[in-house]
Amino acid sequence: MLELKGVSGGYGAANVLADVSLSVGKGESVALLGPNGAGKSTLMAAITGTLVRRGGGILLEGRDLAPLASHDIVDAGVALVPEGRQIFAPMSVRDNLRLGAIRLGARPGHSLEERYAFVFELFPRLKERAGQRGGTLSGGEQQMLAIGRALMSAPRLLLLDEPFLGLAPLIVVEIRRALAALQESGLTILLVEQKIDVALAMTRRAYVMIKGRIALHEESGALARRGDLANLYFALAAKAE
Amino acid sequence: MSDILELLVSAASSGCIYGLVALSYLVMIRPTGIINFAVGEWAAVGLFAAFFLLTNRWLPLPYALALIAAVAFTGLIGWGTQRIAVRPLVEKGAPILGPILALLGMLAIFRESISLIFGPDPHNLPAPFGLRQVSLGPFAGTPRDFFIIGCTAAVFVGVWLFFERTVWGKAFEAVALNRKAAALMGINLRRVTVAAFVGGAAIAGFAGVLYSLTAPRDFLMGLPLAVQGFSALVVGGVGRVEGAILGGMILALAEQLTARYADQIGIPSGMSLGVPFLLMIVFLLARPTGLLRPKEAAA
Numbered sequence: 206m207l208e209l210k211g212v213s214g215g216y217g218a219a220n221v222l223a224d225v226s227l228s229v230g231k232g233e234s235v236a237l238l239g240p241n242g243a244g245k246s247t248l249m250a251a252i253t254g255t256l257v258r259r260g261g262g263i264l265l266e267g268r269d270l271a272p273l274a275s276h277d278i279v280d281a282g283v284a285l286v287p288e289g290r291q292i293f294a295p296m297s298v299r300d301n302l303r304l305g306a307i308r309l310g311a312r313p314g315h316s317l318e319e320r321y322a323f324v325f326e327l328f329p330r331l332k333e334r335a336g337q338r339g340g341t342l343s344g345g346e347q348q349m350l351a352i353g354r355a356l357m358s359a360p361r362l363l364l365l366d367e368p369f370l371g372l373a374p375l376i377v378v379e380i381r382r383a384l385a386a387l388q389e390s391g392l393t394i395l396l397v398e399q400k401i402d403v404a405l406a407m408t409r410r411a412y413v414m415i416k417g418r419i420a421l422h423e424e425s426g427a428l429a430r431r432g433d434l435a436n437l438y439f440a441l442a443a444k445a446e
Numbered sequence: 447m448s449d450i451l452e453l454l455v456s457a458a459s460s461g462c463i464y465g466l467v468a469l470s471y472l473v474m475i476r477p478t479g480i481i482n483f484a485v486g487e488w489a490a491v492g493l494f495a496a497f498f499l500l501t502n503r504w505l506p507l508p509y510a511l512a513l514i515a516a517v518a519f520t521g522l523i524g525w526g527t528q529r530i531a532v533r534p535l536v537e538k539g540a541p542i543l544g545p546i547l548a549l550l551g552m553l554a555i556f557r558e559s560i561s562l563i564f565g566p567d568p569h570n571l572p573a574p575f576g577l578r579q580v581s582l583g584p585f586a587g588t589p590r591d592f593f594i595i596g597c598t599a600a601v602f603v604g605v606w607l608f609f610e611r612t613v614w615g616k617a618f619e620a621v622a623l624n625r626k627a628a629a630l631m632g633i634n635l636r637r638v639t640v641a642a643f644v645g646g647a648a649i650a651g652f653a654g655v656l657y658s659l660t661a662p663r664d665f666l667m668g669l670p671l672a673v674q675g676f677s678a679l680v681v682g683g684v685g686r687v688e689g690a691i692l693g694g695m696i697l698a699l700a701e702q703l704t705a706r707y708a709d710q711i712g713i714p715s716g717m718s719l720g721v722p723f724l725l726m727i728v729f730l731l732a733r734p735t736g737l738l739r740p741k742e743a744a745a
């Protein structure tokens with residue numbers, strides 16, 4: 206589904222990403238782990254076209270996304286739930302969702318009504334609060350809105366950047382249940398996480414990024430059985446020196 | 447009493463023009479953050495284009511058609527301006543001051559081109575209405591005043607509906623709130639910038655056409671109008687469409703009151719030219735977000 210080949214890129218002249226290669230199969234869930242500042246969010250920006258300077262191959266079912274603008278990437282079926290939710294706070298829940306569907310015309314076989322129904326079934330709380338301003342939702346509800354908004358574009362590949370950050374355990378359970386339902390329905394997911402245990406429980410394979418490079422690639426189950434999980438980032442960083 | 451009501455009508459009609467210029471700024475500032483002082487020059491472009499279309503020897507157009515064509519032409523000028531002075535800079539990641547300065551350069555080009563083509567003399571659109579007084583309820587004014595007020599109301603309702611009721615209006619708003627998140631939705635930032643500049647220019651051009659109905663104007667009309675429109679924007683606040691018209695009205699009323707009563711209290715009436723600056727300073731100090739708070743702040 207998604208294949209990255211030697212992706213590099215950054216903000217100024219210096220590269221944040223160096224020769225990143227990874228792949229996500231159709232219907233698969235893959236984790237991208239790494240400590241603060243490793244470049245995980247930067248990689249998400251490169252995939253979605255919001256990083257100005259990016260190079261290498263970003264292939265979605267063989268089609269190179271690297272030269273495309275972000276709206277064309279949405280048309281191709283990629284949606285990102287960005288770090289920190291980034292909802293449009295003064296707008297209602299419904300308007301936030303509506304904007305998520307702004308390119309829906311490019312996704313044949315989907316309608317606005319069908320998307321609303323899909324998101325509201327996944328997150329009934331959003332339906333109850335459809336007229337409420339996004340900014341007045343609780344943190345967990347805002348995260349649901351960010352995920353719902355991304356799903357409004359009927360993506361084939363969903364990218365999630367630290368969706369559980371700062372959320373209470375009960376809400377985490379609720380969102381994980383929703384994500385599990387999406388996985389069941391065959392959606393392809395790339396999950397960015399810092400917390401290794403959460404990410405490994407939800408995915409089949411995992412990549413670990415250290416300082417803009419992929420330092421490790423393992424089956425999630427095998428990685429979870431490693432004894433040095435608590436020190437994993439530290440150990441990998443030391444090895445990379 | 448009838449004196450006051452008459453002053454109100456005439457203030458309302460200048461307030462409408464300031465409000466339109468403020469609206470022109472606003473539709474560009476909201477999504478792009480760019481303050482475009484060339485709006486006054488765009489108003490001049492609209493005026494002189496209308497003048498040309500109405501009075502040329504070869505194909506003088508009927509009144510309504512000439513106005514529409516002049517507004518459309520100004521929109522086109524807005525597109526060109528954006529293409530030359532905004533897009534290349536924004537896409538190279540220049541700081542916001544870059545396009546603002548480039549647009550000031552364009553301002554000079556517009557002004558000099560108009561003076562080359564039309565000369566330094568004031569021009570006046572042929573008046574479509576006589577100068578007789580009409581009254582609407584207790585309000586008395588010229589048909590021209592009521593025409594300006596009616597047209598402005600229509601433009602404001604249209605723009606308000608665009609922002610509040612259409613998904614593209616929401617998209618503009620989304621870009622203003624969070625550019626990156628808007629891009630992630632698939633909103634085409636380049637297209638929003640184009641729409642903002644074309645729409646802003648058309649509104650400014652229309653303001654210029656209406657402005658010329660009130661007095662003959664020459665090629666230097668742009669900058670004072672740009673300042674008045676900007677003060678109206680500062681007074682009303684950039685957050686909301688309604689703020690632009692409110693600011694325009696307050697500014698016009700303040701100007702007319704100074705012009706009429708200033709010398710009675712010993713201030714030369716020429717000081718009314720300073721009113722926009724004075725109001726702007728007062729509001730920047732006392733209420734930097736303008737009278738109407740933007741919705742973000744209210745949330």
Ligand SMILES: Nc1ncnc2c1ncn2[C@@H]1O[C@H](COP(=O)(O)OP(=O)(O)OP(=O)(O)O)[C@@H](O)[C@H]1O
Nearest residue numbers: 216217221239240241242243244245246247248399
């Ligand atoms: N907008 C920006 N401009 C310049 N540098 C940036 C920008 N955003 C991130 N960086 C830098 O790029 C590097 C990678 O940051 P990034 O946000 O991708 O890390 P991350 O892996 O997502 O970290 P976290 O887990 O804390 O979210 C960091 O050194 C950061 O300082």
Ligand SMILES: [Mg+2]
Nearest residue numbers: 245246247288
């Ligand atoms: Mg990050």
